[in-house]
Amino acid sequence: MSNAYLDALKKRRTQYSLGRNLSASKEQLATLIQDAIKHSPSSFNSQSSRAVILFGAESVKLWDLAIEAVRKVAPAEGFDKTEAKLKSFAAGVGTVLFFEDQDVVRSLQEKFALYADNFPVWSEQAGGMAQLSVWTALANADVGASLQHYNPLIDDVVASEWKIPASWKLRAQMPFGSNENGFGDKGFMDDAERFRVVG
Ligand SMILES: Cc1cc2nc3c(=O)[nH]c(=O)nc-3n(C[C@H](O)[C@H](O)[C@H](O)COP(=O)(O)O)c2cc1C
Secondary structure, eight states: OOOOOHHHHOOOBBBBOEOOOOOOOOHHHHHHHHHHHHHHHOOOOOOOOOEEEEETHHHHHHHHHHHHHHHHHHOOOHHHHHHHHHHHTSSSEEEEEEEEEHHHHHHHHHHTTTTTHHHHHHHHHHHHHHHHHHHHHHHTTTEEEOOOOOOOTHHHHHHTTTOOOOOOOEEEEEEEEEEEEEOOOOOOOOHHHHHHOOO
């Protein structure tokens, strides 16, 4: 049984070799990313996920800021490798910054006190779903991407540089661009250890 969604899901891989050789326009990519987030589920349809999509020089600026933030806390020895890795994220077309709006979480906690402990967890889960949706949609459009976590180290510089509302909590960064390399084989654990089909 063929399934276009599963085909796209299987196509999604971590791509560290990013370039700028994409035929899709900035507008098309922005729409694709927004649609992927918009149509991802959230608890009580709370739509807690937020995104800032950085293109071109703005994306390069993000990774320059990240390099300086990491430099402050990382040992000087071997930093050239770290810097090269961060620069590879800047070599693509753009970066999606994923946030979760804590005002949404707080208002749900007030409104539905019974589930108060669950809302921060569900917000994280919704954020993860939004990230996977974007990653898969990009892969399906032959755009490479990876998922990075330089938060909370870069939270303050990001907030001040792009005037991010105080309630938006940075959760992930997704650099994207053309696939400049293939993908290695990926191992999978034994299905029998992982799944049980009952009945
Ligand atoms: C919740 C989560 C966090 C991740 N964090 C990082 C990260 O900080 N840096 C990174 O390079 N990859 C990160 N990854 C990517 C995984 O390492 C990668 O998806 C996994 O090794 C499988 O490879 P694939 O993406 O090619 O299928 C993360 C993936 C998930 C689901």
